[in-house]
Every structure is written in C-alpha cells, then in structure tokens.
Amino acid sequence: GDPTADASASGGQGLVSQIERLGDGLVPDLAACDIEPVREHPRDAMLWTGLGNALADHSGMLTPASELAFRRAMALAPGYPGPRFFLGLALARSGHPEDAIALWRSILAEAPANASWRPFVEDSIRAIQPPPPPRQPQAAKGS
Template sequence: MTGYFILLALVAAAGSLLWLLGNRGALLKLSLAALLLGSAGYTLQGRPNLFGAPAKPDTAAPGLSFARARHVFFGEFNASERWLLIADSFSARGKHAEAGGVLANAVKHYPGDLPLWIGFANALVEQGRGMTPPAQLAFARAEAIAPGHPATGFFRGLAQARSGEPQAAVNTWRKLLANAPADAGWRPLVEDAAAAFSAQPAPPRR
C-alpha cells in the first residue's frame, strides 16, 4: 500500500512538472501515461537508500547530506533557502512526498531558480528511492537553467549512486573534476564522493 501511495505522489509531481515545462493537452496525457508505467516499475522494483540504511554497503556514502552539499555550492543564505529548509524538515521526518510538494510549489512560483529545481529533483529521488522519470525531468530543467553548473552534475551523481549505478555516479563526478579549477570550493566535496564509490584516484588538480 505504501508503494501505491508513493506511485501516486510521483505521478502527481510528474504532472505538475510537465505542466511547468509546457506540455499540454494530449501530449500531457501521453507523457503522464508513460511516467505512470515507468514510475510503477521503480515503485515495484525499489532502489537502495543512499542516506540511512542502504540495501548494499557499497551504495552508502556516510556523512553526505543534501543540505551540507547544497551549502557548498550555493551558500547558506540565498532566496531559495527558506523553501529548501521547509522541505528538509519534512524529509528528516521521512515525509518525502510532502517535501516534494513544497518544492513543486516553489518551482511553480520561481521557475528560473536553479537551487529550487535541484532541490525538487533531490526530493523526487528521495520519494522514489532512486532516479525516476520525474526526477530526470527536474534535473534536465536545472541543466537548462544553468548549463554546466557543477551542482546539477553532483546531485545527479548522487541520484545515480542511489539508483544502484555507482560507476555511473563516479563517471559523472570524474567528468566534473576533469573540468574543475584546482581552487574550486566545491571540488573537495566531489572528490570525497567519487572516492567513496571508487578505488580509482581522482584526476589530478590543474
């Protein structure tokens, strides 16, 4: 029964997201149908939990948190933070659908806000316990707002790791590191994440 409610919440979030991205009418109905099928597969299959008790030891990254990582990329004081803090409070109590609802409302009001879209994508990942079609759409929107911004790649990597694809996550992070300046303030965070999932050394700093 819990999986059923998660599925409904995911499809509802997907509908809101598709509406925001401009899908209307028959296209919206077809997109929702596809997402319903895809989300059902994710709900039934399940995904390992990156934060908390993981299904597999090698999918956990102890010490990582969305809030701490978010502050590395965007700082602690910005216009998005009040929304994100409310969502954090819900997520901390396991109310991931409510967290997603808060951020779905936030991106509706501020459609060009990068931290909010990344937060929304993270909430959808939490809700689906891994990368889902709605989360992929949210990450795509974040990428469209600020192409190449390292925060989008970092959190997409976390979603990949949580979805049971640690090597894909490492590849995503290593690509970020390969193009990062040596003094980038976020670089140590990405290096630590890559090291947690791979025995290979990180690319040398330039």
C-alpha cells in the same frame, strides 16, 4: 524533442505538469516534495535541483521525474555543478555507481583547481569507487 527544451517556451510550466504526471502513483506524496516553488520560479536551477533531489530522496532512487528535474536544472545552469552532482548521487543510490563516477569526473574536469567544493566531489568518487583488484604475486622466474 527534449522535454527540458520544450518547456523553455512555457517557462517550465509544462515540465512541472510532466513531473506531476510522472510522479503520480510513483511518488505517493508528491506534495511532500514541495513543487510550488518551482511552479512560481520555473527558471531557478537551484529549485529544480532541490526538486530532483527531493523526488529521488522520497523514492530512494532516481525516477523519471527526478531525472527530468535534474536535467532541467542542468539546462538552466550548464556551468553549475550542483545538478550534476546530485544526479550522480541519485544514480549511485540507484545501483549505477559507474555512471555517477563518470558524471562526477566530468564535473572535476571542468572545475577550477581551487574550487571550494572540489574535495567533496573527489571524496564522493572515492567513497563509491570499487577497490582495485588484488595484485597477483609474480611467479618466480626459472621455476
């Protein structure tokens, strides 16, 4: 089943243990990512987002442990854009800009037009979006 759903019954403690196991060996200093706040407040989506971000930053890419933390945050706060934005950032840093752009576009599609953070997401898309291909000159008719 879904590890984030399975962890709901235990208040997230099982998921914390799973992240520790996934991080073991992959993140040499998991303590640097400060997992304690998540252990103490397992239903706090912002803490899970922070943990996912710390794990991704520490390893320089999206790891199974960081993805699990982001997905837990998304399950806890489905309407909150933060976990999806930072998951997209980790995807972009891991060489998957198309996936990041798709995720960020889904955030914008659901966002109010006047959301204060909307320009930040739009700028992020522009920053990693490949430029359009150069226009080919039109061949002269009748040549």
